[in-house]
Amino acid sequence: MFESEFMRLAFAAGAVVGLLAPAVGFFLVQRQMSLIGDGIGHVAFAGVAAGYLLDVSPVATALVASLAGAVTIEWLRARRITAGDQALALVFYTGIAGGVVLVSLAGALDVNLLAFLFGSILTVTRMDVVVIVVLGLAGLATIGLLYRALSATVLDEEGARVAGIPVAFLNVVVAALAALTVALSMRVVGILLIAALMVLPVIAATRVAWSMASTIVIAMAIGLVSVFAGLTAAYYGDLPPGGMIVLVAAAAFALLTVAGTLRRT
Amino acid sequence: MPLAVELRALSFAYPHGQTVLRDVDLAIAHGEFVAVAGPNGGGKTTLLRVALGLERPTQGEALLFGEPAHASSHRATIGYLAQRARLGVDAPATVREVVSAGRLAASGLLGPLRRRDRAIVAEAIGRVGLEAVADAPLRTLSGGMQQRAFIAKALAGEPSLLVLDEPTTGVDVEAQDALAALLDRLHRELGVTVLYVSHEFGAVERFVQRLVLVRSSIVFDGPPAQLPGVWHDPSHVHV
Numbered sequence: 001m002f003e004s005e006f007m008r009l010a011f012a013a014g015a016v017v018g019l020l021a022p023a024v025g026f027f028l029v030q031r032q033m034s035l036i037g038d039g040i041g042h043v044a045f046a047g048v049a050a051g052y053l054l055d056v057s058p059v060a061t062a063l064v065a066s067l068a069g070a071v072t073i074e075w076l077r078a079r080r081i082t083a084g085d086q087a088l089a090l091v092f093y094t095g096i097a098g099g100v101v102l103v104s105l106a107g108a109l110d111v112n113l114l115a116f117l118f119g120s121i122l123t124v125t126r127m128d129v130v131v132i133v134v135l136g137l138a139g140l141a142t143i144g145l146l147y148r149a150l151s152a153t154v155l156d157e158e159g160a161r162v163a164g165i166p167v168a169f170l171n172v173v174v175a176a177l178a179a180l181t182v183a184l185s186m187r188v189v190g191i192l193l194i195a196a197l198m199v200l201p202v203i204a205a206t207r208v209a210w211s212m213a214s215t216i217v218i219a220m221a222i223g224l225v226s227v228f229a230g231l232t233a234a235y236y237g238d239l240p241p242g243g244m245i246v247l248v249a250a251a252a253f254a255l256l257t258v259a260g261t262l263r264r265t
Numbered sequence: 266m267p268l269a270v271e272l273r274a275l276s277f278a279y280p281h282g283q284t285v286l287r288d289v290d291l292a293i294a295h296g297e298f299v300a301v302a303g304p305n306g307g308g309k310t311t312l313l314r315v316a317l318g319l320e321r322p323t324q325g326e327a328l329l330f331g332e333p334a335h336a337s338s339h340r341a342t343i344g345y346l347a348q349r350a351r352l353g354v355d356a357p358a359t360v361r362e363v364v365s366a367g368r369l370a371a372s373g374l375l376g377p378l379r380r381r382d383r384a385i386v387a388e389a390i391g392r393v394g395l396e397a398v399a400d401a402p403l404r405t406l407s408g409g410m411q412q413r414a415f416i417a418k419a420l421a422g423e424p425s426l427l428v429l430d431e432p433t434t435g436v437d438v439e440a441q442d443a444l445a446a447l448l449d450r451l452h453r454e455l456g457v458t459v460l461y462v463s464h465e466f467g468a469v470e471r472f473v474q475r476l477v478l479v480r481s482s483i484v485f486d487g488p489p490a491q492l493p494g495v496w497h498d499p500s501h502v503h504v
Contacts, residue, residue, distance in 0.1 A: 030356050149374040152366035155353040156418065162317050163370035163422060164340030210402055211359045 001235050009129045010121035010188065010231055010241070016136035017185040017197070018227030022205075022219035023143050024177045025198030030154040036073060036175070037195030039088045040182045043069030043095035045191050047183075048116050049102035058116065059128065059183060066179035069095060074175040078168055119190035119242030121234060132184045139180050146173065151212055188227070190242035197223060197249060204253035207260035222252045267331025269293050269426050269458045270316050275325035277308075277315050285311045287482045289325070295425070298452045298459045300489075302466040303479035310348075312479055313430055313462050317343065329426075341370035344419030344457075346429040349436075352415055354403060360414045361399045364389050367421035389420040393447060409440025416447070420455075427451065428460045433468060441468040448472065 001007050028036055047065025051058030069091050076087035103113060115123045143150070153160050153170050161167045178198070185194040201222035202215065209215035230245030237244075270293040277286040285308045293299050303309045314320045315327050318334030329337040344367070364386050365378060372382045390399050393413040403411055412432060419427055429448075433441045449472040452459050461469055466476060470489045478485040478492075485492060 030353065145375050148365070148369055148372075148376075148378065151358075151362070152369045155356055155358060155363055155366045156347060156351070156415070158319075158347040158351050159345045159367075159415075159418070160369065161319060162340065162343055162345040162428075165370060165374070206357050209357050211400075212357055212362050215357045 001232065006122055006124065007231070007235060009124045009126060011228065013124050013129050013132045013184075014188050014227040014231050014245075015224060016132050016140075017181075017188050018224040019220045020136045020139050021181050021185055021189075021194065021197040022201035022223035023140060023216060024174070024181045025202045026216045026219055027150050027154060027174050028178060029199055029202045030151075031174070033088075034199045035085075035088060035195065036070070036178055037182060037198040039073060039092040039095070040066045040069050040179050041186075041191045041194055042092050042099065044179075044182050044186060045117070046095045046099035046102060048113070048186070048191070049099045049106060052113075053102050053106040059131065059187070062116075062186060063180070063183035065095070066183045067176055070175035070179035071172060074171050078171065115190075116186055117190050117192050118240045119186070119188050119193065119245075121188070121231060121241050124187050128187055132187070135180060136184055139177055139184075142173065142177065146170070150174065154212075188231075188241060189245055190240075193242040193246050196246040197226065200246065200249040200253055201226065204249065204256045207253070207256040208263070222249060222256075226252060268328070269295050269297070269330060270460065271326075271328040271331075272312070272316060272322075273326040273328070275315065275322045275327060277311055277320065278323050284323075285481070286315070286479075289479075289483055291316075291477065291483060291486070293458065293460065295458055296452075296456055297475060298448070298469075298473050299461065299475045299477060300466045300469050300473045301460065301462045301477045301479060302464065303484075305464050307480045309462050309464075309479045310430060313428065313460075316460075317345070317428065339425075341422060342425045344416075344422050344424030344427045346412075346415050346419055346427075346432055348431045349408075349412070349434050352411075354411050356403070358403050359400050360390060360395050360403060360406070360417070361386065363403055363414045364417045364421050367418035371422050385423065386421050389417040390414075392420055392451065393417045407440070408436050409443065412436055412440070412444065413447070416444075420451070424457060426458045426460065428462070430462050431464065432461070433463055433465065445469045445472055 028034055044062040044066045047062035048058040051061035073087045073091050149170055153167055157167055182194050189197050201219040204222050205215045205218035209218050226245050226249040229248045231241050233239060233244045234241035272289050272291040275289045276284060278284040301309050315322050316334060318337060321335055327334040330339040332338060368378060368382045368386055372378055390396055393416055395413055398406060403414060432444060445468040448459055451457060473489060476489045476492060477483055
């Protein structure tokens with residue numbers, strides 16, 4: 001399988017995505033914002049469509065649109081202009097509606113678009129891999145540096161605010177990391193399934209983990225295994241990679257739920 | 266030395282809402298153990314939020330250690346126990362992870378905790394008697410033990426002011442008494458100022474030096490022994 005260059009590129013991009021998505025997803029799940037990845041994904045769809053229309057890189061426009069969407073959700077939530085789920089709904093539906101209109105204007109309702117929606121290992125280019133690896137490692141480094149601050153905010157946001165921790169800034173960092181993850185992952189997993197890779201490994205990890213640190217490490221391991229197993233299955237079975245990756249992550253959840261239950265009995 | 270907490274002629278109303286606090290004057294000196302009580306909806310949580318700089322007063326001034334509360338440079342020395350519903354007790358964290366989070370303001374945001382910080386975290390866990398379960402997941406512990414873990418988190422910042430908002434909610438009577446005794450010990454051993462805010466004050470009444478009753482304004486401020494008998498039942502504060 002690795003004699004084909006596109007598989008080597010897909011695995012390189014997939015490795016970064018498989019580690020980054022659950023690491024970011026951990027903070028979303030703990031803040032009960034599991035669906036934010038989905039909301040940002042729909043905005044990214046509008047970004048991809050804008051890329052086609054303007055004839056520039058869809059990954060770049062998706063990244064800009066995702067960041068704008070994520071920061072908007074956080075801003076609406078923090079200012080209490082709307083409740084968290086309403087902020088998400090607003091951005092979610094505006095994104096998908098804008099995307100449909102832009103795609104139609106660009107005349108781009110074709111196979112390429114489907115590759116963005118569901119992921120396609122054939123579409124990952126060398127340039128994509130460079131962008132994914134550089135920005136993905138920057139995202140992971142940010143989480144590493146701010147890990148204590150981000151987890152303290154998860155545990156006790158008001159306590160952190162009282163102690164003078166810049167909670168609003170940290171919340172924007174998490175939203176921006178979620179946007180970055182969506183934009184980087186859409187080539188491999190697809191816009192419609194990226195949120196699953198952020199959330200499912202984390203939920204699976206909580207079944208057997210004993211601490212915050214172990215949850216995040218196990219979730220990243222599940223993410224990596226899901227991407228590698230999913231890509232392999234997609235290659236040999238000629239199946240959509242995004243779907244296979246998420247099915248493996250869902251299977252991990254089922255397995256670890258059984259394992260967790262057996263351990264407690 | 267400036268007062269730990271000072272509210273001067275303070276009023277507060279939410280935008281387009283009723284006035285919640287009216288003309289409140291309150292001064293809490295270093296080392297005091299004060300209970301702020303009152304009926305639900307009486308404004309005590311708002312008073313606390315304004316005193317801590319989380320809300321800005323509509324009129325008057327809120328000072329923390331002599332500086333405007335919202336911009337006080339001493340915020341890192343406030344240990345705060347939020348209401349139980351606002352705490353991440355369901356997060357998959359160990360006691361040590363929770364307590365370490367309390368060291369954040371003192372240690373800086375970036376990178377791992379240093380050896381000295383880890384020693385302070387261990388000491389805080391010891392002070393609340395949770396050494397045996399330091400590495401146990403929080404969600405496997407009782408409500409009272411979870412609360413002690415969050416008190417240790419507040420202590421990990423080596424606070425000069427310890428503030429507790431409705432600490433008795435969701436905790437059984439035995440744990441409430443244990444909490445009151447723990448606060449009394451911390452107050453005596455560490456010399457920390459304690460501000461205890463609750464709709465009822467039975468558990469801490471024998472330990473506090475001052476009781477402040479809030480019903481939009483301050484209706485009583487003095488030693489618990491001087492409290493008119495009818496108010497010992499908090500439901501009478503409504504009258």
